[in-house]
Amino acid sequence: MEKIFTALFCTDDQKVEYATYMLVDAADDWWYYARELLHQELGEGVPITWGRFKQAFLDRFFSQEFQEARARQFDELVQGTMTVKRYAAIFVELSHFASYLIPNEVKKAAKFERGLHPRIQSCLIPLRIRNFTDLVTRATLVEEDMRANAELSNKKKLNDGVPIT
Structure with a gap:
């Protein structure tokens, strides 16, 4: 994904949006709830950065x-x-x-x-x-x-x- 993001000159917001669009099954289910939790943690209106998304994803799917x-x-x-x-x-x-x-x-x-x-x-x-x-x-x-x-x-x-x- 990051290789594609570099080629397309994506912003942090776009990276999160495009990456989450590609999630399927358990990862997609996780993101549905994780997005809400991250917004609560960061505060409404504060965008979820690419770095924060990656860390949350790694924490969930890799011990x-x-x-x-x-x-x-x-x-x-x-x-x-x-x-x-x-x-x-x-x-x-x-x-x-x-x-x-x-x-x-x-x-x-x-x-x-x-x-x-x-x-x-x-x-x-x-x-x-x-x-x-x-x-x-x-x-x-x-x-x-x-x-x-x-x-x-x-x-x-x-x-x-x-x-x-």
């Missing part, structure tokens, strides 16, 4: 233990042997459970950068990229370049060992 486990996974997440794209996908998925660790774009980018493979990280640190999307794009390009150079090097090694006839 506190589950959320804490995911937050720990996010905190400890590093690229390791994953591709940059896979690392970014897991990063985004787990970040929903630990948004307090990355309260703004700069901290989000810095956290992602710290978890990158050291060889990729060393190419990006001097660039001081502080936008998450830009950082993922550049990290992917660096990874692809490293892969291409490794393949070229391996090809050269194979060719160097073959006598020319």
Whole structure:
């Protein structure tokens, strides 16, 4: 949903409205009552923010233990042997459970950068990229370049060992 919201430049109010429209079955039933409770809590006329909706949704459908486990996974997440794209996908998925660790774009980018493979990280640190999307794009390009150079090097090694006839 958030990917769609970003593409459509949705406001907080629109995000809540569109997301709740997509709820079905138990989630839809929950929202019917939760909306009233949130309005009572916030006060009539105060809109339910996207952040408040997400927190209420997580609290209802994911146990506190589950959320804490995911937050720990996010905190400890590093690229390791994953591709940059896979690392970014897991990063985004787990970040929903630990948004307090990355309260703004700069901290989000810095956290992602710290978890990158050291060889990729060393190419990006001097660039001081502080936008998450830009950082993922550049990290992917660096990874692809490293892969291409490794393949070229391996090809050269194979060719160097073959006598020319």
